[in-house]
Amino acid sequence: MKIKNIVAFMFFSVLIGLGTAANSADYPIGSKFKNILRIDFPSGKRSLPLPPGVWEIGHKWIGMSSGGDDLTKILNFVLVRISEGKLTGISFVKTPIDLVDTSWRPSGLCENTKYRNRSNFMDGFGGRDDNEEECLVVNWLRGWKKRHKRVVPIVEYLSEKNIEWSEIPNGWINFRYYYTEADNLLRYRMYLPPEHYNFKRERKYGHSASPWMPNNIDQHPKKKKFMESAISWAKSWKKLVKKGFVDNQLSQQEVLNHPKIDGSMAIAVPAKKVSIPKVTAPAGDMAGKLKKLKKLYEAELISEEEYKEKKKAILEAM
Numbered sequence: 001m002k003i004k005n006i007v008a009f010m011f012f013s014v015l016i017g018l019g020t021a022a023n024s025a026d027y028p029i030g031s032k033f034k035n036i037l038r039i040d041f042p043s044g045k046r047s048l049p050l051p052p053g054v055w056e057i058g059h060k061w062i063g064m065s066s067g068g069d070d071l072t073k074i075l076n077f078v079l080v081r082i083s084e085g086k087l088t089g090i091s092f093v094k095t096p097i098d099l100v101d102t103s104w105r106p107s108g109l110c111e112n113t114k115y116r117n118r119s120n121f122m123d124g125f126g127g128r129d130d131n132e133e134e135c136l137v138v139n140w141l142r143g144w145k146k147r148h149k150r151v152v153p154i155v156e157y158l159s160e161k162n163i164e165w166s167e168i169p170n171g172w173i174n175f176r177y178y179y180t181e182a183d184n185l186l187r188y189r190m191y192l193p194p195e196h197y198n199f200k201r202e203r204k205y206g207h208s209a210s211p212w213m214p215n216n217i218d219q220h221p222k223k224k225k226f227m228e229s230a231i232s233w234a235k236s237w238k239k240l241v242k243k244g245f246v247d248n249q250l251s252q253q254e255v256l257n258h259p260k261i262d263g264s265m266a267i268a269v270p271a272k273k274v275s276i277p278k279v280t281a282p283a284g285d286m287a288g289k290l291k292k293l294k295k296l297y298e299a300e301l302i303s304e305e306e307y308k309e310k311k312k313a314i315l316e317a318m
Helices: 003-022 113-118 152-160 221-246 252-257 283-298 304-316
Strands: 032-041 044-067 070-083 086-096 121-125 133-141 172-181 184-192
Touching: 032 070, 032 086, 032 252, 044 086, 044 152, 044 184, 044 221, 044 252, 070 152, 113 133, 121 221, 133 221, 172 221, 184 221, 221 252, 283 304
Parallel strands: none
Antiparallel strands: 032 044, 044 070, 070 086, 086 184, 121 133, 133 172, 172 184
């Protein structure tokens, strides 16, 4: 093979490699992310914020979804956060690999009676008959069905990490943000266990009996305060999600600076201190300035206060 052809072949191979790396559908199981999940496809670049900690892909699959009259590939990620050998977070992300020209069908989350009755907070607009949707729900999830087809792969992944199902929290704060517009969609769900925020493990309540539900939470002041913080967190977190997904303008610093779900402040990365070298004037110049300053004072051209202030400044510059 000629040198010219070898160089061309190597260049083409590099291009293929870069294209593969840029496609988020190729993230393998176990890929880890901190602060931001980058979603890069030929259809567009997007970013999603992740709560503090290291998140890793525990399961993924590509399905087909209808956008108007067309079918397109939809990427589904399930990310897990493992802290000190315990499961402390699960996130589901659903977004298209390719975009279509027709409108996506909204999920109907905003008009879902179940969520309206059981959620602590509901905000958004759009229904199944609309072309656009933006819905936010924060509620309590009583647990996971171990044998559910979408959960089984997560159980297996966690088992490989030596995390048994009996150790999985029974209750989770459920953050759902669904976004649908003419040429795109996002299904973003974040599950964070109160056990990770200093609450004791509780039995597996039904929805009506759970102390976390709106009809019971007033009897549990500590839980109510935490849920109020979670609702406040969700409102502001939604802005980060939308900024990253729609505008792709999300920065690491914005995620780092965002308060935690329990209301405590995030630990921001401190800005680097720039030391400014102190410039000192020669002693001869100092003496000359002091003499001139004294003459101005004696001639009553400046006040005593001004004289002392200027004199102090000159001396400090030595």
